[in-house]
Amino acid sequence: MQAISDYVRNLRYLPPAPRVVPELMRLINQPDADSSRIVNLISYDPSLTTNVLRISNSAYFGAATPISNLQDAVTRLGFQQIYQLVAAATGAKILGASQEGYGMEQGDLWKHSVTAAAAAQLIARQRNENENVVFTATLLHDIGKTILSDSLKGAYSKIVAETEGNGHSLLEAETKLFGINHAELGGQLLQHWNFSPDIIAAVSFHHTPKNARVYQRLASCVYMGNMVACFMGHGYGHVAFAQRARTEVLADLEMTERSVPQLMMDTFEQMQLIEAFFSSAVPSAA
């Protein structure tokens, strides 16, 4: 663990820490959540404020009269939706760029993450898990890829050899070739950024939910959200389907033969919302 922490701390290209998201989650989880404190927190970051307002005025969310300030947005959309908008605007910035090492073009990782988060949120809602926690963890589940991508550049043929030739998953191929995988790295990064332990665990173990122990069910929601996104054509890059099937997820989420098709159909209905998150929050270069 020590070696991985050093890896994260010493990276040259560490994305800037999203300060608002973890704090905002803590705020809205309080029973006496106060809208003015939420507004103050988001206002702290002017570019985040601009993005939140832009998404809240997109076709999907837009109302008859435009939303011109944060207080208005919070009042009209509610805490839950505002949280998602903030998470989406934050995520777009960190996850919007291309990830060459993985064969992902600009927007691919972001599209995958948003679709997975929407699917996972549906799962959480149906199974009485905390929707915001699952949404956030799933939005950020592949954040480790933004860091590992550089190492993967030029290793394409080796990755394919491991997955096609040796029957390894992409995760196992990463560990074999680089000593670390994108799930572990993602968890470490989120720990560095002071996210809560449940989110850290759900991200670290989104391919191996059994290892998340007390957070296994959360990790299973993230796992399934990721799967559904891939099934629906939003799993991008080289050998994105080189992922293991995990039977513990089926038990954790009480799944039947109809569960996956049903999830796909339900997520299909969400695509307008997903498009709103995807296209309105324009990933910036910074």
Next chain:
Amino acid sequence: MTDDERVIVPVNFSQADPRADRPVRILVGQAELKLSQDPQVVLYTAPLGAGLGIAIYDAEAKVGGLMNCLLPDSDLDEKRAVLHPAMFMNTGWAALMTCAQQLKAAPERIRVFAAGAAEIMDDISLLNVGKQNQKCLREFLRQKGFILNAENMGGRTNCSMELSMATGEVRLRFSGQIISKFLCKP
């Protein structure tokens, strides 16, 4: 209601400017199907994932169609199949064939191509939508008396499919690859 009765007629896209000599690319999104007999049109799907891309082409009538469907059978949700017939392979196929024949395609001349249905590892059927889709497609076509003239299903990488009305060429583009590959040249 039989499969054949449960049909909607999609719009025949023929937006090409007759003076233009470049192909007009038209997207077939998820749970959509489109047909054309305009030689300038190239139909292409959104990335298919574990869903199926199914193309049909009659070289004599120069009629083609492309479908992007997610799941094998409308039994899963009959109500949704009415709103989105192309979400399911069986109802989508019925619509595709009915419309193709309205455009003067003949079933005995129609060639069928399939792609997509990417598979995750380990054979656990609840989680392997791609494998299930392939199995259902093969059985379905067999029952309907069609063969798959060319296919590239399964695999570990997302792909999208395109069909040229002018030539009947089918190409596949795999995520992460810059150059597309021919599935079939007529």
